[in-house]
Amino acid sequence: MATRKHWLMTGAAVIAALGIGFGAARLFDSPAPANDAHAEEGHSDEEAPEGFVALSEQDAAAAGVVLTAPQRGGGSELRLPGHVAIAPGAQARVDAPLAGTVTAVHVGPGARVRRGTVLVTLRSPEGAAARADADTAAAEAEAAHAALARDEALFERGYMPRARLDVTRAEARSAEARLRAARARVAAFGNPGSDGVVVVRSPSDGVVTRLIAAPGVVLHQEALQVAEIADTGRAELVFDAPPAAARLLAPGSRLSAETADGVRLEAVVVAVAPAAQGGTATVRAAATGAAPAPGTVLSARLPVGGGNGLTVPTEAVQTVEGVPSVFVRDGDGFRALPVTTGATAGGRTEILSGLTGSERIAGTGAFVLKAELAKGEAEHGH
Template sequence: MTNRTWILAGAATALTAALGLGYGVGRLTDKAPAQAPDHGEKEAPPHEEGFVALGAADAAKAGVLTVPVGRGGGSELVLPGRVALAANASAALGAPVSGTVERVHVAAGDRVAAGGAIATLRSAEGAGARASVDAAEAGARAARAAAARDRRLFEAGVVARQDWEASQAAADKAQAELRAARAQVAAQGAPSAGGVAVLRAPIAGVVTRMDARVGGFLTQGGLVAEIADQAQVEYVLDAPPASADAIHVGDLIAVQRPDGGQAGARIIAVAPSALGAGAAVVRAKPTGPAPQIGAIVSARVVLAKGEGGLTVPSEAVQTLEGRSVVFVAEPKGFRATSVVTGRTAAGSVEILKGLNGGETLAGKGAFRLKAELGKGEAGHED
């Protein structure tokens, strides 16, 4: 009996311990979800519909090139051409006086400001010209003093009028000789009394050629250096005889760059070509960044404008969800903008509605933006 009692008591104790352990485990299990870290995906940032975030540098790397909105709608002419320095954007510096090169201040490839030192010469001719100025200044002072003295004597009745007038004429002559001597010195680079003259850049730009060498001798008129302002460029285009008369100064044109993109320009001059037979050379000033000097380009010129307004390249127009869109460039990316299209001709599409004409949009590679926008929309739906 006693053994049975102890057995029952032990069983009760074991049951109580098991229940307590189960309760404790249950409490821990209930708390576990609250304490466990959340390993789920974070909420996606809000998606801006119709916008592709892509900077200008990344867009260029991806093959997306921007183009300006064109105007026209009439017949077009494609002109071959090249990028060249604009008028007055280059200069050749010659030696104004013969002399020995004492110092060369710049080398080919260096950038100089207008008036910057290029080379220093020492010239015997320059020293002689400066001496002539000094002599002319002394003669002019003496002649002015003589004329002033004769005037006082004439007013006092000591000398005749013709004597005063003769001395005044001599003073005027001496002054003219002084002006001529000063002009000669200025033309020779304004040498010092020792004949040292500093030759200076007539324009700002890059030194493209340097012919002066220290210790070398330059003759008057000899080439010292060539300078070009490579920031000032223009398009030089060749127009055929049949259409030269239809091209006018002030017309806007679209230039096809070597990389496949487009740039805007305005015609500034139309002149007969050296080839004759009615052909013309057309010069146009870029309205935006231009390719490097020497690049081969082509330009679309609208000859007869129709009633259509704005035009864009055909590749700029994409179909998105059944509607025609173009991707307008913004500071941080491209925005899909719905447009109403009109006629299509010569690789261009007429835009009847949706643009105001001042936009810059994606041309070549616009389909990549469409694909990227499709990825963004799909991710947003998930």
């Protein structure tokens, strides 16, 4: 009986051992279904085309990627900052002709004046001296002419030798020369009166843009300026342009400009001053119509590129492996497509080649796709 019990226990142990071994073999030989799916998914990632990001439109939108399309027409443009300035030769600096003390100011800043309008009055000792010299020269010339008339009469009667008459004539000519010089000096000084009072007049029509003189101010030889007069009807548009943009312009080129408050105007380039090293070029243009007031801030639009060129949002262009690229919608994802870019302005970039214009591309949020692409390549390399 004991022997039978022993064999029964031994048989049960063998059966149990065989069962455990069979189960373990099934566990290692048959991976879990989840692991099979993961392996298949990993195999799919390895099969994805290079430069491709698998992402549905819904997931792209959720990630902030906005689909858009390239646009045609107008090309791109550059914005040139500028302002309205008085044309060369249309602004006059008015100086007092001589030193003195300002006694009265007859105009103010912004006053419109005509040629010859009195701006200021001053009293000058130098002016009084110049007038006195002129009066003295006039008296001396008058006396010399009287002496010449007397000597000529005496010569006609034989009471005066010719040599003496010649001396009298020379003295008269000398007196005339001194008078002319004295009168020219007085005229250059603004024709002061005998009391030295001088009036300073406007040399041209225009507007007083700056007034320096004030009653009581003493003007001296180193500082004689009293005002500035500008002919505001002779204004021009002045723009700062980078050297690359300046090369697109020449006298006769047309520009479209706009003031800060939205007023549009057309202009024609009259001159382009080359840029100094590291600086900007100066572009001068004349408005085809009435120009805004001097000092008005404005900007010019300079078209660049073809008139029927393709442009995309600037943020749509991403650098992928050192090459400018655009993410184009392709099937169930986005494909990085290399492009050749042109000028960038106004938030858009010109595409010279690489797109046909019929694509749907990632605009806003394209950097998300670039980051996802870089992440996928990093994982693949690992």
